[in-house]
Structures are given as C-alpha cells and as structure tokens.
Amino acid sequence: MLELRNVVVTYGYGRRAVRAVDDVSLAVAANSxxxxxxxxxxxxxTLAKAAVGLAPLASGAIAWKDVEFNPATRSRGDLISRPLQYVFQDPYASLNPRMSVGASISEGLRGPSGQARSGRIAELLEMVRLDPSDVNKLPRQLSGGQRQRVAIARALAADPQILIADEITSALDVSVQGAVLNLLKEIQSRTGVGILFISHNLAVVRYMAGSIAVMKSGQLVEYGPTEAVIERPSHPYTRRLLEAVPSMA
Amino acid sequence: MSWSRRTRHHLSSPLGIVTAGLLLLLLVTAILAPPLLGDRADEIVVGSLQSGSSAEHPFGTDALGRDVFTRTLVATRMSLVLALLVVAIGVVAGLIIGAVPIVLGKRAGRVVVAGLNLMVAFPGLLLALFLAMIFGVGARGAVLSMSIAFAPSFARLTHTTASGIANADYVSAARLLGVSRWRILTRHVIPNISEPLIVNMTSQVGAALLSISALSYLGFGVQPPSYDWGRMLSDGLPAIYTNPAAALAPCITIVVAGLTFVLAGELLTQILGGHHHGHLRMPSRLSRRQGPEAAAPTRSADDGDEVxxxxxxxxxxxxxxxxxxxxxxxxxxxxxxxxxxxxxxxxxxxxxxxxxxxxxxxxxxxxxxxxxxxxxxxxxxxxxxxxxxxxxxxxxxxxxxxxxxxxxxxxxxxxxxxxxxxxxxxxxxxxxxxxxxxxxxxxxxxxxxxxxxxxxxxxxxxxxxxxxxxxxxxxxxxxxxxxxxxxxxxxxxxxxxxxxxxxxxxxxxxxxxxxxxxxxxxxxxSRVLVMYAGRVVEELPVSGLVTDAAHPYTRALVASIPDMSTDRSQPLASIPGRPPHTAQLPAGCAFAPRCGYADDQCLEHRPELVDSGRGGAVACWHPLLPAGRAPQGMAGPASVPASARRVAAEGEV
Incomplete structure (x- = not known):
C-alpha cells in the first residue's frame, strides 16, 4: 500500500510561497x-509527482508498506523506487525520440538478458496490445495511442505494485481514448497492480475508479467510493464539478 | 521523409550545391596541395622579390620571391587542421564541463555552472592571448589557448540544451525505473543534444579559423618556416602598397573558408532539423475550379441571409x-x-x-x-x-x-x-x-x-x-x-x-x-458538421447526434465518449486504427480502413456528401438508419453490432 501522509508541496520562497498541495493524505492499495x-x-x-520524488516535499511523508521514505533523495536501485511507476500525460514527451520501442521498455527491465530479455519485451508489447514486431520502431513512427501503450509497457517492465496514471488520455484523440482506458483496466485486473488514476474528466474517472478523491486549490475536499461521490456528493465543489460535465443527451 | 532522402533533397538546393562544392574544394586542396605544390611553394626566386601579380605569379611573390598563390594553397592544410583541432579540443572540453552539473546533481552542479558563467563572460580572444603567453608562441600554444577560449561557449551550449533534456518526461521516467545518472547522460541526454552541438561546432570551425589566423598574424601562432594563412597575411601586409595581392590572397581564403563552414552549419541545421524553407514545391494556382453552380450545394439554393x-x-x-x-x-x-x-x-x-x-x-x-x-x-x-x-x-x-x-x-x-x-x-x-x-x-x-x-x-x-x-x-x-x-x-x-x-x-x-x-x-x-481527413463527412442537427447520425464515424465518435451514465462493467467503445494523414489519403472513403461496415465499394470509391434525408447530409455508401436498424442497401456485415467488432479490433490502436 502506498500512503501519502499529510503531504505539503510549496513553490516559491518566503511570503510569496504557494502551497500547491496543502496537507493531503491519500492511500492507494494494491488491486484497486x-x-x-x-x-x-x-x-x-503535483501530489502524484511528490509521491515519486518528482516534486519536493515541504512536509509530510510518503510511506510504502508502512515504511516512510523521502522519495526525492532515494538513490538508484533503492527497493522503494521501482515498485512505484508513473505514466505521463504526453506520450510525445515521455518517450526518448531516439530510442526504439524495445530500448525504452528494456530500460525498465532488471535481470533477464539476451533471449530472455527480448522474450520479456515481446510479452510486454503483447500485454499492451502492440505488435511485437514494432520493437525496433522509433516513437515518431507510432501514433499517440501507440506511444502511450509503449509508455505503459515501460512502466510495467519494472513490475510495479502501484502505477500512477497522470492524465494519460488527455493528449489523445477521443476515438483512441477508450482503447487505452480499457487496456489499463484490463492490466489492473490481470496483474493486481494498484492504480492512482488522475484526470480532470469526471466521467472518465467514474468509469475507471472504485473510489474517487476530489482536489481543489491544493486540498482534498472529498473522498469516498465512486457511487457515493457521484450520487451523494458532500462538498459543494464536487456538486459543481458534477453539474459541469457536458453530456450528449 | 527519411534522413537520406532529406539529405539528398537539401544537397540539391542552391545552398547545398554551393556548400558541398566549397567544402570539396577545401578538402581537395588541403590533401593534395602540400605534396604536389610544397616544393614549389618553398622555391626562392631571387630575381623577383615582392613582385606584383603577373601571368606566372597571379598574386605576386613574397619578400623571398616565393609564389604567393602556391603558398596560399599549401597553407590550406595547416590552417584547416589547426582550426579543426581547436574546435575538437574545445568541444570535448565543453561537453565534459557542460555535462558535469547533470551528473553531479543539483548542489555541486550549481558551483560548476557559476564558474562557467564567469568564463563565458570573459572575452575569448583576450583569454586566448593571455594563454598564448603562458603556453609560449607556436602552433601548439595557439591551438591550446584557442581551444580553452572556445570551450566555455560549448560548455554553456551543452549545459543549456542538456538541462532542457534533463527535465524531459522521458528522463524522469528513466529515473523512476532506476536508470543510473551516467546511463541517463549517455543514452538520453547526449544523443538528444548532439544535433545543436554538431551544427554549432560546424559553424564554429569558421570562427576558429579566423581566431587562429589572428593569433598567427599577431605572431603568437605558427612560426616560420611553417606558415598558415594568418602568417602569410602578416608577411604580406608590410608590402601592401607595393603588392596588395600578397596580403589579399590569404584574406580571400580565410573569408571563403570561414563562409563555407558557416554555410555548412546552416545546411546541417536544415538537414537535421528537417526545416523546409522555401525550397519545397509550392502549389501553383490550382487548375481552374468549377464555378459555384457546378459545385452542387447539398441543400436548397441560396437563401441569401447567411452571415x-x-x-x-x-x-x-x-x-x-x-x-x-x-x-x-x-x-x-x-x-x-x-x-x-x-x-x-x-x-x-x-x-x-x-x-x-x-x-x-x-x-x-x-x-x-x-x-x-x-x-x-x-x-x-x-x-x-x-x-x-x-x-x-x-x-x-x-x-x-x-x-x-x-x-x-x-x-x-x-x-x-x-x-x-x-x-x-x-x-x-x-x-x-x-x-x-x-x-x-x-x-x-x-x-x-x-x-x-x-x-x-x-x-x-x-x-x-x-x-x-x-x-x-x-x-x-x-x-x-x-x-x-x-x-x-x-x-x-x-x-x-x-x-x-x-x-x-x-x-x-x-x-x-x-x-x-x-x-x-x-x-x-444547433447544427454540427463532422470532419474527417479534411472533408465534411456528415452534417446534422444536434438533436439527432446520438440517435440519428448516419455516418459510422459520427456514431463511433459519439459512442467513444464516456459520460456519467456509461456502463462501468463494459469496455469503452473506441475506433480501431488511426486517421490517415491528408497527404496520403486512400482512394476510397478515408474512414473505410477503420470502419466496420466498409466493403469493396468503400475502399475504391469515395462517397460524395449527399442529403441524408434527416435534415442534414452524409458522405457514406452505407449510411446507418436511426437507432439500431440495419443500414440501407446492406445486409451482411451490419448484422454484427458495430461496437462488438470495434472492441475485437481494438488492439490496433
């Protein structure tokens, strides 16, 4: 279980400092x-980035299996680092343009070498529904949806126990969004990985998540099981968010 | 466009032809002139000291009666080699200094950057002159001092471009995967900064050539009996009034060689960066298009009050x-x-x-x-x-x-x-x-x-x-x-x-x-036009968007948006494949390769936008009927629900 305990992230110094994350606690368990x-x-x-050390903690702590650690100062090879993986919003920026699909995924692998390694890469490509023969392609030969699949495969290569998915479909066209979300859900149920699914789109979060946390101005204003939050929102801001969701009907 | 095609493409541009020609000329001269003309260049003709230009000596002779033209050609090798050495040493030093802050991490890196800023602020040529005094006169001293003077600007460029890359998402991802700093530097950072560095390096060869020539001219660089263009310039200058050609010849070569490298840098920028300035085939005025009458508007004629x-x-x-x-x-x-x-x-x-x-x-x-x-x-x-x-x-x-x-x-x-x-x-x-x-x-x-x-x-x-x-x-x-x-x-x-x-x-x-x-x-x-691959494929009133859409693309687009009533236990609808680029459109309907209803007709012939009979227009051979009925003129494939086939083919996305 990944726990964010009273996390505070500030930007700027002194009187002009802004609290981007203001005392937020949240837990993500495996299989959820x-x-x-x-x-x-x-x-x-920012909260999600703080959990993996990509944003500095001003106070509070991150705990992995009840052991607190400071993600910003962890050194490489640290046992804590690899169980937490992150999939970024923009698949055009999160893949090295000069590295082939296989090389990118390979960065996440530890241990297997030679045949076993390429076998594992092919397995991961199949898991994200990409053709294993795409292994030598460069990111620019792939569509946005395909790139995001590579990014997911790279994160899965590290055998993560918690996956942070940060707006992973907002840079994609709607027609491929569904496929990527279906894939993520399927991987979750197959591997039992815990996912922190971040999105500005309430309809998408409702579809994906079992429980929903709502943030506003750095604070956590609502948290609960999805049905409860959608049907009986307790915070006025959640109600406003719900009303603002555009509908086709 | 592939790299090699792009290279060929740019090499055949006027800039490419001129640059390649000049580079070739410099290279051939540098390789062939010393063995072929070396003896002649050193030949002292006592009879014609400092003579003006003549048929035999186009740029005259120097103080010892040696042919200036021949010496200029022979000096090409020395001048180029020194300039290339300066840049090579400067780049290596610059790369190391510029990359150190990234490897060291934040705090130690800041110290290096501060030192770098100080060095960049110091005038390069002044630094080189000062160092030349320390290293002593001669080609080696000149090259060393010039490369040290060049290093800070390379280091600065390396550092600036590298810090941009170091903040990229793919570097963050690599860090989270536990990839070491050294590997991040060699696998992620350096390959992605190599383009600007190579381009800059090439143009800097011209600058290095000028600086080395300046040092030689001032007497710090190449010493007799060796000579480069700067040395020749300083030899020829005292006699500028009697034989201006002797000073002019090295001047011309310095300018031409300098320009060549600047042009080469520009050319490389275009090849590597894939820029297409003005050299691509432009559409000429398209063929006379049909008049408005022939354009067959889909709805009733002009009602005149349109905005x-x-x-x-x-x-x-x-x-x-x-x-x-x-x-x-x-x-x-x-x-x-x-x-x-x-x-x-x-x-x-x-x-x-x-x-x-x-x-x-x-x-x-x-x-x-x-x-x-x-x-x-x-x-x-x-x-x-x-x-x-x-x-x-x-x-x-x-x-x-x-x-x-x-x-x-x-x-x-x-x-x-x-x-x-x-x-x-x-x-x-x-x-x-x-x-x-x-x-x-x-x-x-x-x-x-x-x-x-x-x-x-x-x-x-x-x-x-x-x-x-x-x-x-x-x-x-x-x-x-x-x-x-x-x-x-x-x-x-x-x-x-x-x-x-x-x-x-x-x-x-x-x-x-x-x-x-x-x-x-x-x-x-109130009304929607749906575009796909550059064309309007359907036009319809908003009220009919969910139930009345006739084009499979419109239907699929609507279906692929999850809303607050989407069934969470079912997979989301999505469209397999991806839209074609409008530069490579298929022969038939552009949506056909992704469409569950497509047949041979769709793949071969493009449907026109025609009245859909539901207050709009649609460009489809097999428009769907409102809410679930089978499409017109189609039996087979339509019997399988589109969503089922979409889900089955999803892997392709």
Missing part, C-alpha cells in the same frame, strides 16, 4: 483504482 | 514532395443567431477551415473557395482594403489560448478600446467606455476596475471572456471560436459556452464553434 479529479492548478499532478 | 457562406473550400499546403490538401471541398453556411459546431479529431482540418473562413491562411498555405461570402459580400471580388474593413468589423475570432489575442503589456481596457479606435475611429474616452461596457457584457464583475488591469491579473476563464469581449467591440456578425474552452476547466468551460450562447441570442451573431469535444458542441450548437 483510486481516481483523483480536480481542475488544472488543483495540485493533483 | 457566412463558404462553398468548395480547399486548403493546400506544400508537402515534402508534392502539395497536399488538409481541407478539401468544405461547404459551410451559417445564419444569423445560429451556432454551428465543427468537430473532428486532430488533423481533421477543422481549425484550418476556421482559419480559412477568416482568411487567416498565410503563405505557404493556399485557401481557395468557389464562394466565400460574409454578410452577402463576396470576399474574393473585393479590394483588399474593403475586405479588411469588412473582416475587421464583422468578424471576431476566439482562440484556444486567450493570451494569443491579448497583449500582456497593455491594460485590458486599453486593448479593447484600441479595436474601436482603429476600426470605427471612436475617440479615446468613448472607446474606453465601450470597452468597460463590453467587459460587463461578458459578465466580468466590476468592469471599471478590471479594465485597468493587465491580462496576467486575470484568471484563465476571465481572459477568455476578455478576448470574447474584444471580439464584441465591433458588433460582429460572425464569431469564430476555435477550441475556446479546451484550455479551461470544466466549471469555467460551462460559463464560457453559456456566454457564447447568450451573445448569439442577444446580438444575433452567428457562431462557428470548433471543438474536438463533441459533447461541448452538442451542448452549445
């Missing part, structure tokens, strides 16, 4: 999908 | 080899007070259509239409001044990023007032008054105060409203809103959409609303 919604600037991405 | 009428709009762009059309044969009519939505995925041509409607397609793009009328006036037949006035007063544009239409250094009220001053010649005070009035019209509270603020003091939603207010300054008949809410939060999105609706109702302005989000359009517009 926790949704995190909020608008831009609400601090949801 | 915007576009028939047969085609936008052409220069491609890598041949021009292509990202927008083809799009027709569009909007009446006063009507909101028309234009939806499509990225690359569908929806934004280009909007830009073309506002005549904002600029070189190298080319927009052509059979009819392009605003308020009944044919833009193509107007003088450019009249056309600009018409567009300026009757058209408002709202962009995704409001900051693209707001000047950050001007107060919001001032910017708005300027519109009325320019287009309607209003006085300062009246214009300001109207600006305040328009800000309140877009529901900005205390507009008098807000008008005196700068755009940065506004929130995102307020900025978008201010940019709409700017459009309202001239009472527009048409508002073109291109993804106006994409950068905004959902709660703010609703406010801005409501505002557009209110304005359209109150002022009878027509609105063209472009969005990738079909739900946004469904909530705001």
């Amino acid at each position: 999908i926790v949704g995190l919604v909020g608008e831009s600037g609400s601090g949801k991405s | 915007l009428r576009l028939d047969g709009l085609t936008v052409t762009m220069p491609g890598e080899t041949t021009p292509f059309s990202p927008v083809t044969d799009v027709s569009l009519r909007i009446r006063p007070g009507e909101i028309v939505g234009l939806v499509g995925e990225s690359g569908s041509g929806k934004s280009l259509t909007a830009m073309a409607a506002a005549r904002l397609i600029s070189y190298p793009g080319l927009a052509e239409a059979d009819v392009h009328r605003i308020k009944g006036q044919e833009l193509r037949l107007m003088r450019s001044r009249d056309r600009e006035r018409l567009l300026g007063t009757s058209l408002a544009m709202v962009f995704q990023d409001p900051m693209s239409s707001l000047n950050p250094t001007l107060k919001v009220g001032r910017q708005l007032a300027e519109v009325a001053e320019t287009h309607e010649g209003l006085g300062r005070r009246d214009a300001w008054q109207r600006a305040v009035d328009r800000l309140s019209a877009v529901l900005i509270s205390s507009p008098e105060v807000r008008a005196k603020q700068y755009p940065m003091e506004f929130s995102g939603g307020m900025r978008q409203r201010a940019s709409i207010a700017m459009g309202l300054m001239a009472q527009p008949a048409l508002i073109i809103a291109d993804e106006p809410t994409t950068a905004l939060d959902v709660t703010v999105q609703r406010e801005v959409l409501n505002l557009l609706q209110r304005i359209s109702e109150q002022t009878a302005a027509a609105v063209l609303l472009i969005s990738h989000d079909i739900a946004v359009v469904a909530e705001t517009a």
Whole structure:
C-alpha cells in the first residue's frame, strides 16, 4: 500500500510561497483504482509527482508498506523506487525520440538478458496490445495511442505494485481514448497492480475508479467510493464539478 | 521523409550545391596541395622579390620571391587542421564541463555552472592571448589557448540544451525505473543534444579559423618556416602598397573558408532539423475550379441571409514532395443567431477551415473557395482594403489560448478600446467606455476596475471572456471560436459556452464553434458538421447526434465518449486504427480502413456528401438508419453490432 501522509508541496520562497498541495493524505492499495479529479492548478499532478520524488516535499511523508521514505533523495536501485511507476500525460514527451520501442521498455527491465530479455519485451508489447514486431520502431513512427501503450509497457517492465496514471488520455484523440482506458483496466485486473488514476474528466474517472478523491486549490475536499461521490456528493465543489460535465443527451 | 532522402533533397538546393562544392574544394586542396605544390611553394626566386601579380605569379611573390598563390594553397592544410583541432579540443572540453552539473546533481552542479558563467563572460580572444603567453608562441600554444577560449561557449551550449533534456518526461521516467545518472547522460541526454552541438561546432570551425589566423598574424601562432594563412597575411601586409595581392590572397581564403563552414552549419541545421524553407514545391494556382453552380450545394439554393457562406473550400499546403490538401471541398453556411459546431479529431482540418473562413491562411498555405461570402459580400471580388474593413468589423475570432489575442503589456481596457479606435475611429474616452461596457457584457464583475488591469491579473476563464469581449467591440456578425474552452476547466468551460450562447441570442451573431469535444458542441450548437481527413463527412442537427447520425464515424465518435451514465462493467467503445494523414489519403472513403461496415465499394470509391434525408447530409455508401436498424442497401456485415467488432479490433490502436 502506498500512503501519502499529510503531504505539503510549496513553490516559491518566503511570503510569496504557494502551497500547491496543502496537507493531503491519500492511500492507494494494491488491486484497486483510486481516481483523483480536480481542475488544472488543483495540485493533483503535483501530489502524484511528490509521491515519486518528482516534486519536493515541504512536509509530510510518503510511506510504502508502512515504511516512510523521502522519495526525492532515494538513490538508484533503492527497493522503494521501482515498485512505484508513473505514466505521463504526453506520450510525445515521455518517450526518448531516439530510442526504439524495445530500448525504452528494456530500460525498465532488471535481470533477464539476451533471449530472455527480448522474450520479456515481446510479452510486454503483447500485454499492451502492440505488435511485437514494432520493437525496433522509433516513437515518431507510432501514433499517440501507440506511444502511450509503449509508455505503459515501460512502466510495467519494472513490475510495479502501484502505477500512477497522470492524465494519460488527455493528449489523445477521443476515438483512441477508450482503447487505452480499457487496456489499463484490463492490466489492473490481470496483474493486481494498484492504480492512482488522475484526470480532470469526471466521467472518465467514474468509469475507471472504485473510489474517487476530489482536489481543489491544493486540498482534498472529498473522498469516498465512486457511487457515493457521484450520487451523494458532500462538498459543494464536487456538486459543481458534477453539474459541469457536458453530456450528449 | 527519411534522413537520406532529406539529405539528398537539401544537397540539391542552391545552398547545398554551393556548400558541398566549397567544402570539396577545401578538402581537395588541403590533401593534395602540400605534396604536389610544397616544393614549389618553398622555391626562392631571387630575381623577383615582392613582385606584383603577373601571368606566372597571379598574386605576386613574397619578400623571398616565393609564389604567393602556391603558398596560399599549401597553407590550406595547416590552417584547416589547426582550426579543426581547436574546435575538437574545445568541444570535448565543453561537453565534459557542460555535462558535469547533470551528473553531479543539483548542489555541486550549481558551483560548476557559476564558474562557467564567469568564463563565458570573459572575452575569448583576450583569454586566448593571455594563454598564448603562458603556453609560449607556436602552433601548439595557439591551438591550446584557442581551444580553452572556445570551450566555455560549448560548455554553456551543452549545459543549456542538456538541462532542457534533463527535465524531459522521458528522463524522469528513466529515473523512476532506476536508470543510473551516467546511463541517463549517455543514452538520453547526449544523443538528444548532439544535433545543436554538431551544427554549432560546424559553424564554429569558421570562427576558429579566423581566431587562429589572428593569433598567427599577431605572431603568437605558427612560426616560420611553417606558415598558415594568418602568417602569410602578416608577411604580406608590410608590402601592401607595393603588392596588395600578397596580403589579399590569404584574406580571400580565410573569408571563403570561414563562409563555407558557416554555410555548412546552416545546411546541417536544415538537414537535421528537417526545416523546409522555401525550397519545397509550392502549389501553383490550382487548375481552374468549377464555378459555384457546378459545385452542387447539398441543400436548397441560396437563401441569401447567411452571415457566412463558404462553398468548395480547399486548403493546400506544400508537402515534402508534392502539395497536399488538409481541407478539401468544405461547404459551410451559417445564419444569423445560429451556432454551428465543427468537430473532428486532430488533423481533421477543422481549425484550418476556421482559419480559412477568416482568411487567416498565410503563405505557404493556399485557401481557395468557389464562394466565400460574409454578410452577402463576396470576399474574393473585393479590394483588399474593403475586405479588411469588412473582416475587421464583422468578424471576431476566439482562440484556444486567450493570451494569443491579448497583449500582456497593455491594460485590458486599453486593448479593447484600441479595436474601436482603429476600426470605427471612436475617440479615446468613448472607446474606453465601450470597452468597460463590453467587459460587463461578458459578465466580468466590476468592469471599471478590471479594465485597468493587465491580462496576467486575470484568471484563465476571465481572459477568455476578455478576448470574447474584444471580439464584441465591433458588433460582429460572425464569431469564430476555435477550441475556446479546451484550455479551461470544466466549471469555467460551462460559463464560457453559456456566454457564447447568450451573445448569439442577444446580438444575433452567428457562431462557428470548433471543438474536438463533441459533447461541448452538442451542448452549445444547433447544427454540427463532422470532419474527417479534411472533408465534411456528415452534417446534422444536434438533436439527432446520438440517435440519428448516419455516418459510422459520427456514431463511433459519439459512442467513444464516456459520460456519467456509461456502463462501468463494459469496455469503452473506441475506433480501431488511426486517421490517415491528408497527404496520403486512400482512394476510397478515408474512414473505410477503420470502419466496420466498409466493403469493396468503400475502399475504391469515395462517397460524395449527399442529403441524408434527416435534415442534414452524409458522405457514406452505407449510411446507418436511426437507432439500431440495419443500414440501407446492406445486409451482411451490419448484422454484427458495430461496437462488438470495434472492441475485437481494438488492439490496433
């Protein structure tokens, strides 16, 4: 279980410091999908980045299996680092443009070499429904949806126990969004990985997550099982968010 | 375009031919001149000391009677080798110094960067002269001191480009995977900074050549009996009045060689960066297009009162080899007070259509239409001044990023007032008054105060409203809103959409609303045009979007958007494959390769946009019937529900 305990992230110094994340506690257990919604600037991405050390903790702690650690100073090879993996919003920026699909995925692998390694890469490609023959392609030869699949495969290569998915479909066209979300859900049920699913789209979070956390201005304003949050929102902001969701009907 | 093709392409440009020719000339001279002409260059002819140019000595002879032309050719090797050495040593040193901060991490890195900043601030040539004194005169000292002088600027470039890469998401991802700093540097950072470094290095060879020549000229560099161009210049200069050619020859070669490397740098930038300046095949005026009568508008003839009428709009762009059309044969009519939505995925041509409607397609793009009328006036037949006035007063544009239409250094009220001053010649005070009035019209509270603020003091939603207010300054008949809410939060999105609706109702302005989000359009517009691969594939009333859509693409697009009632136990619908690039369109229907209903006819022949019989038009051979019935003229494939096949084929996405 990944626990974020009273996390505070501030940007800037002294009187002009802004609390991007203000005393937020949240837990993600294995075999679950926790949704995190909020608008831009609400601090949801910052919170997730703080969990893996990509944003500095001003106070609070991150705990993995009840052991607290400071993600920013962990050294490489640390046992804590690899169980937590992150899939970024923009698959055009999260893959090295000069590295082939196979090389990118290979970075996440530890141990197997030679045949076993390429076998594992092919396995991962199949898991994200990419053709194993794509292994030598460069990111620019792939579509946005395919790139995001490679990014997911790379994260899975590290055998993560918690996966943070940060707006992973917002850079994709709607027609491929569904396929990527289906894939993530399927991988979750197959591997038992815990997922922190971040999105500004409440309809998408509702579809994906078993429980929903709502952030506003750096604070966690609501948290509960998906049905409860959607049907009986307790915070006025959650109600406003729900009303604002555009509908086709 | 592949790298080798791009290389060939650029090498055949005038710049490429000249550069390659000059480089070849330098190379051949540097290799062949010393063995072939070395003896002759050292041959002392006592009879003709410092003679002027003659048939035998085109650039005359020097103080010892040696042929200047021959010596200049022979000196090429020495000059080039020294310049290349300077750059090579400088680059290696610069790479190491510039990359050290990345490997060291934040704190230690800061010290290195501070030292680097100091060194960059120190004049290079002065540093080189100082070092030349320490290393002693001679070629070796000159090369060492010059490379040390060059290193800081390379280090700075390395560091700046590398820090950009070090913050990239893929580097973060690698760190989370436990990849070591050293591997991050060698596998992620260096390969991705090599392009700017190589380009810079090439141009710097020219600069190094000049600097080394300067050192030799000053007597710090190459010492006799060796000679390079700088040395020859210093030998020839004292006799400049008797034989100017002796000093001129090395001058010319220094300039030509320097220029060659600068050009080579420019050429490399183009090859590596894939820039296409002006050298690609441009669309010439397209063949005479059909007249408006032949264009066969899909609906009843002219009803005359349209605010915007576009028939047969085609936008052409220069491609890598041949021009292509990202927008083809799009027709569009909007009446006063009507909101028309234009939806499509990225690359569908929806934004280009909007830009073309506002005549904002600029070189190298080319927009052509059979009819392009605003308020009944044919833009193509107007003088450019009249056309600009018409567009300026009757058209408002709202962009995704409001900051693209707001000047950050001007107060919001001032910017708005300027519109009325320019287009309607209003006085300062009246214009300001109207600006305040328009800000309140877009529901900005205390507009008098807000008008005196700068755009940065506004929130995102307020900025978008201010940019709409700017459009309202001239009472527009048409508002073109291109993804106006994409950068905004959902709660703010609703406010801005409501505002557009209110304005359209109150002022009878027509609105063209472009969005990738079909739900946004469904909530705001009354009629929708769906674009795919540069063409309108369906036009229909919003009320029929969910149940009446005839085109499988429209249906699939609607189905792929999860909403608050989506069944969570079922997989989401999605469309397999991806849209084709408009430069490589298939022969038949562009959607056919992704369509569950496609047959041979679809793959071979492109369906025209025809009346769908449901208050719209559709371009499909097998239009779907409302709500679940089998499509017209089709039995087989339609019996399998589209969603089932979509899910089955999903892996391809």
